[in-house]
Amino acid sequence: MKQFEVRRLGLVPYPDALAMQRELVEERRAGAVPDLLLLVEHPPVLTLGVRGDGGRSHILARDSQLAGLGIEVFETGRGGDVTYHGPGQIVGYPILDLRPDRCDVHRYVRDLEDVLIRTASRSGIAGSRIAGLTGVWVGDRKLAAIGVRISRWITSHGFALNHTTDLSHFDLIVPCGIADRGVTSMAALGSRLSRREVEDQLVQDFGQVFEMSVSN
Numbered sequence: 176m177k178q179f180e181v182r183r184l185g186l187v188p189y190p191d192a193l194a195m196q197r198e199l200v201e202e203r204r205a206g207a208v209p210d211l212l213l214l215v216e217h218p219p220v221l222t223l224g225v226r227g228d229g230g231r232s233h234i235l236a237r238d239s240q241l242a243g244l245g246i247e248v249f250e251t252g253r254g255g256d257v258t259y260h261g262p263g264q265i266v267g268y269p270i271l272d273l274r275p276d277r278c279d280v281h282r283y284v285r286d287l288e289d290v291l292i293r294t295a296s297r298s299g300i301a302g303s304r305i306a307g308l309t310g311v312w313v314g315d316r317k318l319a320a321i322g323v324r325i326s327r328w329i330t331s332h333g334f335a336l337n338h339t340t341d342l343s344h345f346d347l348i349v350p351c352g353i354a355d356r357g358v359t360s361m362a363a364l365g366s367r368l369s370r371r372e373v374e375d376q377l378v379q380d381f382g383q384v385f386e387m388s389v390s391n
Contacts, residue, residue: 178390179210179271181378189220189249189260192268196331199270203329209390212381213268214374217260219246219344222253224322230257233349241347253332255309255322256352263339263360265373271385273328280325284309286384287334291319293380294336294373298366308353311336316359317350337361338373 187195192215202208221241223230234241234248234257241248260266273283288304291311295302295318302311302318311319319336337360345358361373368376382388 177210177385177387179212179269179382179385179387180208180390182211182213183374184213184215186262187215187217189217189222189247192217192266193249193251196268196270200326200329200331203270203272204327208270210272210387211270212378213270214377215266215268216262216264217266219244219259219261221246221248221257221259221348222251222322223248223257224251224253224255230255230348230352233257233352234347235349236347244344244347246344246347251322251332253322253324255320257348258320258322258335258350259344259348260335261340261344263337263341263362265336265338265370265377266333267336267377267381268333269330269381271330273325273330277385278328280323283325283330284321284323287321287323288319290377290380290384291334291336293384294377295319295361297376298361298364298368298373300361300364300366312356313359313364315355316357317353318359318361318364320350336373336377338366338370
């Protein structure tokens with residue numbers, strides 16, 4: 176069974192995490208590091224995807240309002256539209272070599288959704304998919320966002336699971352460019368699990384879905 180290494184990095188400024196991923200993708204391609212799952216938390220930030228204007232037109236707040244809240248805006252290189260990252264969110268960046276037997280972009284995204292649905296279910300939260308949309312949903316509210324980049328079958332970027340996130344910050348944008356649906360968090364849905372407990376479950380579910388074990 177393949178193995179992956181988990182790196183819990185704590186609070187990391189978004190641009191630092193972006194640079195780190197770029198370096199690790201090249202190291203993974205060269206075989207200098209194993210498959211990785213980075214678990215981080217970011218200070219408040221809006222991130223843009225590569226489609227169209229990246230979601231810039233879906234930022235509802237004025238620049239002065241964002242500045243007053245200390246929220247920066249970054250272009251990312253991942254797929255998807257604008258999204259928010261901030262404290263209370265569990266952000267996962269898998270740096271995986273999908274070769275030789277998982278070279279399927281759609282399967283990879285579905286697998287990430289499966290991981291998050293399993294993790295949410297441990298708190299009694301029934302997450303699900305919505306046809307035509309990525310991420311994990313509870314009713315018409317998004318619990319977890321997914322935006323990935325795959326370069327010659329090495330993955331980066333990943334997912335953001337709302338654990339105890341301040342949901343009011345999503346009012347600054349049209350989350351993921353979807354105007355008629357909302358956002359929720361595990362805490363808002365009644366979960367009392369700590370961040371560490373959710374991370375531990377997520378690591379276990381990640382290993383099961385991707386058929387990998389955690390390296391010591």
